[in-house]
Amino acid sequence: MSARFDLNDDSVVVVIGSGAGGGTLSAALTAAGVDVVCLEAGGQVAIEQDLPTMYGRVKWADTRLSEGDLNPALPVFIAKAVGGTSIVWGGVALRIQPHEFAARTNYGEVAGAALADWPMSYAEMDPWYAQAEQRLGVTGTHGNPFLPDHNNATLLKLGARELGYTQVSNGHMAINAADRDGRPACRQFGFCAGGCVIGAKWSSLHAELPKARASGRFELRERAMAVAIEHDDAGRASGVVYVDADGKRQRQRARVVCLAANGIETPRLLLLSASGRFPKGLANGSGLVGHHYMTDLLGRAIAIMPGRVDNYRGTTYSSLVADDMRHDPARGFVGGYLFVPRGIHLPTYVNEPRADGWGAEYAEVMEAYTNMASAALIGEDLPVYDNRITLDGETLDQYGNPVPVIHKRYHDNDRALVAHGLERAADIYRALGATQVFTRASNVAIHNLGTCRLSKDPADGVCNAYGATHEVPNLFVSDGSQFVTSGAAPPTLTIAALALRQADHIVSQLRAGTI
Amino acid sequence: MPSSPLAFSARRRLLLTGVAGALAGSLDLTFKLPAAAASPPDLVVYDAPAARTLLAVCRTLFPHDALGDAPYMECVRAIDAAAADAGFRASIDAALARLPADFAAADQAVRERALSVLRDTPAFGALRGAAGKLYRNPAVWPHFDYPGPSLAFGGWVDRKMLDLEWLPAETLQLSEVTSS
Numbered sequence A: 001m002s003a004r005f006d007l008n009d010d011s012v013v014v015v016i017g018s019g020a021g022g023g024t025l026s027a028a029l030t031a032a033g034v035d036v037v038c039l040e041a042g043g044q045v046a047i048e049q050d051l052p053t054m055y056g057r058v059k060w061a062d063t064r065l066s067e068g069d070l071n072p073a074l075p076v077f078i079a080k081a082v083g084g085t086s087i088v089w090g091g092v093a094l095r096i097q098p099h100e101f102a103a104r105t106n107y108g109e110v111a112g113a114a115l116a117d118w119p120m121s122y123a124e125m126d127p128w129y130a131q132a133e134q135r136l137g138v139t140g141t142h143g144n145p146f147l148p149d150h151n152n153a154t155l156l157k158l159g160a161r162e163l164g165y166t167q168v169s170n171g172h173m174a175i176n177a178a179d180r181d182g183r184p185a186c187r188q189f190g191f192c193a194g195g196c197v198i199g200a201k202w203s204s205l206h207a208e209l210p211k212a213r214a215s216g217r218f219e220l221r222e223r224a225m226a227v228a229i230e231h232d233d234a235g236r237a238s239g240v241v242y243v244d245a246d247g248k249r250q251r252q253r254a255r256v257v258c259l260a261a262n263g264i265e266t267p268r269l270l271l272l273s274a275s276g277r278f279p280k281g282l283a284n285g286s287g288l289v290g291h292h293y294m295t296d297l298l299g300r301a302i303a304i305m306p307g308r309v310d311n312y313r314g315t316t317y318s319s320l321v322a323d324d325m326r327h328d329p330a331r332g333f334v335g336g337y338l339f340v341p342r343g344i345h346l347p348t349y350v351n352e353p354r355a356d357g358w359g360a361e362y363a364e365v366m367e368a369y370t371n372m373a374s375a376a377l378i379g380e381d382l383p384v385y386d387n388r389i390t391l392d393g394e395t396l397d398q399y400g401n402p403v404p405v406i407h408k409r410y411h412d413n414d415r416a417l418v419a420h421g422l423e424r425a426a427d428i429y430r431a432l433g434a435t436q437v438f439t440r441a442s443n444v445a446i447h448n449l450g451t452c453r454l455s456k457d458p459a460d461g462v463c464n465a466y467g468a469t470h471e472v473p474n475l476f477v478s479d480g481s482q483f484v485t486s487g488a489a490p491p492t493l494t495i496a497a498l499a500l501r502q503a504d505h506i507v508s509q510l511r512a513g514t515i
Numbered sequence B: 001m002p003s004s005p006l007a008f009s010a011r012r013r014l015l016l017t018g019v020a021g022a023l024a025g026s027l028d029l030t031f032k033l034p035a036a037a038a039s040p041p042d043l044v045v046y047d048a049p050a051a052r053t054l055l056a057v058c059r060t061l062f063p064h065d066a067l068g069d070a071p072y073m074e075c076v077r078a079i080d081a082a083a084a085d086a087g088f089r090a091s092i093d094a095a096l097a098r099l100p101a102d103f104a105a106a107d108q109a110v111r112e113r114a115l116s117v118l119r120d121t122p123a124f125g126a127l128r129g130a131a132g133k134l135y136r137n138p139a140v141w142p143h144f145d146y147p148g149p150s151l152a153f154g155g156w157v158d159r160k161m162l163d164l165e166w167l168p169a170e171t172l173q174l175s176e177v178t179s180s
């Protein structure tokens, strides 16, 4: 039951982006009786078990430039599709840890980094995390069963135990281990990273947008690219200009605007929305829109084992080695990291052990495909002022707007953390007799965080503790751009928890008539 | 703490040394594509000698002796299609011009040395990318014992996913305490 709203209806909440943040927010708002128009730049995509073509169909291919350490050809992998990057996410659903919410206090001053504490405590987030875990059906929480073991996961856990790790488990995954919430149990197809054909994996596409639609209060406009957020004379957001599927400019009026376009497009849209009243960009009085860009640190270990692993079987990720998530400066860096097993299919294996491998020796590594075990490292990335999203002075995108430039250079702490983790990962596989281990840091970002960070003091960030921008009270940021620090965990459970909390806040503000 | 941890190239190169020795013998290389699959090239841009060189380039980049020429020719076709773009074609042609005339007839080691001269050119990245598509071709999957999508048989959930029989028994026992 899709609703339809008039372009001049200024009673609606406009949500920009239908991914993890925008989808969850839309579903929670409509459930509370709020009318929502969601503008989504991408279209509806059919999901098939074919990794190379799936990536091609969903990937955000609009031009953007890279300055610094990220891969210039593909600095960032995100999706442009109904459901956003949640279509292809892995499902690892972990909380940011209590000490990480007060990173500045607990880590102290780190030269070259702009560490800050979150404006709310872990205790304040705890009930929202619990709600998000229940909503996403996270395994190993709230009575949801764990996913079953497979070889690749078991090897990582056994190797870790051999080295004395203790926080080793089947992990917390937003993947149904049993039928629930109208979605089936995982059949262990092993193509999670191309999208889940049956919707066992939580995604905005499969779990949130259908709920929003069923409310009768939701209109999703696909292939609608927002290009500017407008404000009225009082400095309140009044509507969103977008380019529709036919290339025509439209203006949707709004009572509230929520920006969930992922951590690059969100600050870009604020910068593109500069006006006489907001010359540096909408809600950018602090000058911090786009700054403190974090990606989480990612690394990979590929090990050739003495026997078969067949790691194409079963969920791409699952299980968790969490001991190194702690903050322990004795290791030579602040913050922590984790390991999850990572399944790799033959079509993409060629770029895994080395991004540039070739020749007879490399062909032997390819021949060893069935004996390959693999894990991913995910770690805390420090906020650095100069790591930022800016608008390019020359290049325009297909909508006529300056393309984003992604500036990202790793901090020494980042390098030390990844080096430590990859050594440990190699040790884990060597403990089980690996004959070859390849480790490397990833230079393609899949998490985009911190570019409109939360702060108590309007001079220190872009949004308040609920994601409302300090300067425009009815303009909200509803994605990972809000993050103050990245934590060691991947971001999506936190994005969902923040969206649920923000929806509750918006509903009470709407009822009170304050926005 | 290592000094330059995000650049592992030196170490990776070390690790690669000796891979061939370590793995030979543990692999079953008996699968062969049917010889009939080696169809003549129906290329638009490249003539037969250029196609022969490109085929040799692809085979040099990812040499699997047990595979026939047919799946490599698919990669050559992809290069041929991309070469409709004049700029792309010029960069490939410039690269190929730097290879010795008898490149296709030389043995693997000689061809690798010749190719490594091109390693830092954009054309090399494009050629590697095209040749790497070899592994996307379902025709080669049986050789690597990779079954591909599992949708047709309902996923791995009712099949074996845990069969690490090669692990020492005492190690495997640890797996009983994995859920926590």
Ligand SMILES: Cc1cc2nc3c(=O)[nH]c(=O)nc-3n(C[C@H](O)[C@H](O)[C@H](O)COP(=O)(O)OP(=O)(O)OC[C@H]3O[C@@H](n4cnc5c(N)ncnc54)[C@H](O)[C@@H]3O)c2cc1C
Residues within 6 Å of the ligand: A016, A017, A018, A019, A020, A021, A022, A023, A039, A040, A041, A042, A077, A078, A079, A080, A081, A082, A083, A084, A085, A086, A088, A089, A090, A091, A092, A093, A094, A193, A224, A225, A226, A227, A260, A261, A262, A263, A265, A266, A269, A317, A446, A447, A478, A479, A480, A490, A491, A492, A493, A495
């Ligand atoms: C391969 C991969 C694996 C991952 N695995 C994990 C994991 O295991 N655990 C985890 O926590 N996270 C994981 N992530 C990250 C996760 O996908 C993201 O954190 C999450 O999707 C972010 O949600 P979002 O709503 O901010 O952005 P998205 O989900 O990207 O949604 C943003 C949407 O906004 C749309 N949009 C952008 N600009 C505009 C505009 N101007 N107008 C209209 N629409 C616009 C986009 O098209 C997109 O659909 C993974 C990511 C990738 C790529």
Ligand code: SF4
Residues within 6 Å of the ligand: A175, A185, A186, A187, A188, A189, A190, A191, A192, A193, A195, A196, A197, A198, A199, A200, A201, A314, A315, A316
């Ligand atoms: S392994 Fe499970 S979660 Fe992943 S795609 Fe398959 S059914 Fe979906």
